[in-house]
Amino acid sequence: MLYLRQMVKRCARNYPTKTAYFCGDRSATWQQMDERSDRFAVALQRMGHKKGTAIAILTQETIEVYEHFFACMKIGAIRVGINTQYAWPEIRHVLKDSKTKVLMVDARCRHIADEHRAEIEELGIALIGYNGAHDYPHDYETLLREAKGEPQWPELAPDDVLYYSYTSGTTGVPKGVMLTQQGGADTVIHSLISFGFSPDDTWYMPAASAWVVIIMNCFNLGNAMTVVIPDGSFKVDTFLRDVEKRRVTVALLVPTMIHRAIAEQQARNHDLSSLRLLMYGSSPATPKLIRDAREAFKVEMLQTYALTESTGGWVTYLTEEDHKRALESEPGLLKSVGRVGIHFDCEIRDEEGKPLPPNTKGEIWLRGRTLMKGYLNLPKETGDAFKDGWLRTNDIGMMDERGYVYLLDRQKFMIITGAVNVFPTTVEAVLIEHPAIQEIAVVGVPHPEWGEAVAAVVVPKPTHKDVTVADIIEFCAGKLSRPETPKHVVFVDELIKTANAKVKKAEIRKWLSTEKGLVPWNTEIE
Structure with missing residues (x-):
């Protein structure tokens, strides 16, 4: 090979x-x-x-x-x-x-x-x-x-x-x-084919290289295109200046980076005319963010879904044509991460590992050559992850009859409140439409009556600092069920994030669960 x-x-x-x-x-x-x-x-x-x-x-x-x-x-x-x-x-x-x-x-x-x-x-x-x-x-x-x-x-x-x-x-x-x-080589080749990159493209993926995404800045090994990398670390103003200076044609940002890039572009108006395609992935994006990004950058868009365990090898693609169709006639498509690439088999299975019919929620299982060899020094965890050559992703999703995959949430972040399953991303997709909300993270917090309760941590827009808990909860009426509606909202200046701008939901949940008084039902020190 x-x-x-x-x-x-x-x-x-x-x-x-x-x-x-x-x-x-x-x-x-x-x-x-x-x-x-x-x-x-x-x-x-x-x-x-x-x-x-x-x-x-x-x-x-x-x-x-x-x-x-x-x-x-x-x-x-x-x-x-x-x-x-x-x-x-x-x-x-x-x-x-x-x-x-x-x-x-x-x-x-x-x-x-x-x-x-x-x-x-x-x-x-x-x-x-x-x-x-x-x-x-x-x-x-x-x-x-x-x-x-x-x-x-x-x-x-x-x-x-x-x-x-x-x-x-x-x-x-x-x-x-x-x-x-093999996983690295296949990821490079299949990504270039699926994204439509040419040797004349200039690619910019500004996430930190310490983890799996380093392979993305090696895509150029497959076609010799030029790659731009951050000098030190990602800064949104430097990113946009680099796009302008280096005439970047294709870039990838995670949703939290896109939020900041939109605000910076609206304030500074950089010349981004070279940019033809903006890709996004790593964590779910809301339909509102997608619409805002298309308006701000005037580019085609492509959504991707991948895992560390798949060598960052993209599993699904929501193409530009899919985006156009969604904006013209099928808005529900914007909630999809696209259809599965030909280098993967994908099935939605139940808790016993049995395949489920279309439009049924279950765990996403994958099979393909870019999958990991296993977890280092962890044979039990490796055995739990692989079943007959299939990887259990721990992601909850469903697939419709046309092959579009909908990523609902990570199993570990699913909230069980009063025996009802609530997917945080469903709640976030509704609340981000509130005019006062800039960023949001929804988590489950232990509750004495319901087991867990839905709580929202909100970064308000600078122009809407006066927004209240009641305003946010009232906004949910008619849009979310009672179990899905947050029982409380906590306002912060910034969400806790990793070096690659992914929201650290586990830390947010721990913070809300252990610090006295952050949620009204947690008034006693454990």
Whole structure:
């Protein structure tokens, strides 16, 4: 099969002088990416590292992130991204769980590594510093200058691990998802085909690279297009300036980023005429947000649904034609995540694993070649996730008779109130239409009478700070059933989010459940 490391070489040979990556004011051609990743691969092999070795990186967004990944690909090492938002116990768990042997540290993240340097070195991990002053045993640029020749390429098998992607860590310790060589290669090729990307596109996906989404900024391996990455981290004003400066043609944002981008564009009016397609995914978007984005950016739109366990390999697509049909005559389609790509089988099944008929709520099961190998060092969890080659996604959804999938919610976020199942996204889709609401998260909070009660955490728009709990609840009349209607609303300035702007519902639920007085029925300290 064609592995990603071969694609690096082909891009360098066929498009040597073309820009592979822009990052702020820096850029790198395909030839430079290939040569520098070769040198780092040689340096790693000289240090005694080989196929199967875990090589980690603790960094903000830089071009070196991809040199590191490409070098790992070439020698069959396993790439490990360290989430800079993790607390130290989570970082320590990732380093130990993955058996990391090398940690490459961005000088901007030195404070994290330096505070716990003794523990890191006790684990036998070699430290490599880059992108600024440091006192680590190895310096990245020095290693590259001293490396000569090309690395030795070990034999690879399709199910060899390409990288570990650790879960967000919102509940318990992070789980390492083992993603394979075949899964990575298939994700790149199928994504390019399904999205309609060409070598002349310029792609911008500004999420943090520590986890599975790093593969999205490797889509260019399949067609040599140019990729723009954030310089450091995502900032909405910088994102829009980059789109204007680099003439970005296709971008992907999660819904919370789109909210902020719309407000920034309305305030600054950047020249976004190069942008032809805005993709969105990662978490459900409301129909209102979709309409607002189309109006603000004047672009085609494409919705996607994927999981870490699918190598970020897109499972479904709601195409531009689907969006047009929804806006013209079928508004209900905007609640869909689209139809399943040809590289997956998908079924909706009940709690016993039996397939359900169309338009019936159940768990989404998947089968395909981009699925994970399993959870690292967790055989029971891996066995629970896979049944006869099918992955149980833990996502609740349904599929209509035309094949459109509707993602209702994660099982762990479903609220059971008075024996009635309530899907938070259903409530959020209604409430976001309220003129005073900028962002919202709906969760279940323990209740002495109903078991759980629906609670909404709301970020009001700056122009509607006077909105009240009664206003929000009254708005639900005739739109939501009584069990779905929030029993209380809490107003905040900002929702708790991950580094990739995903709302941390587990933390929000814990906060509401444990802090006295946030909801009126929780007046006693446990």
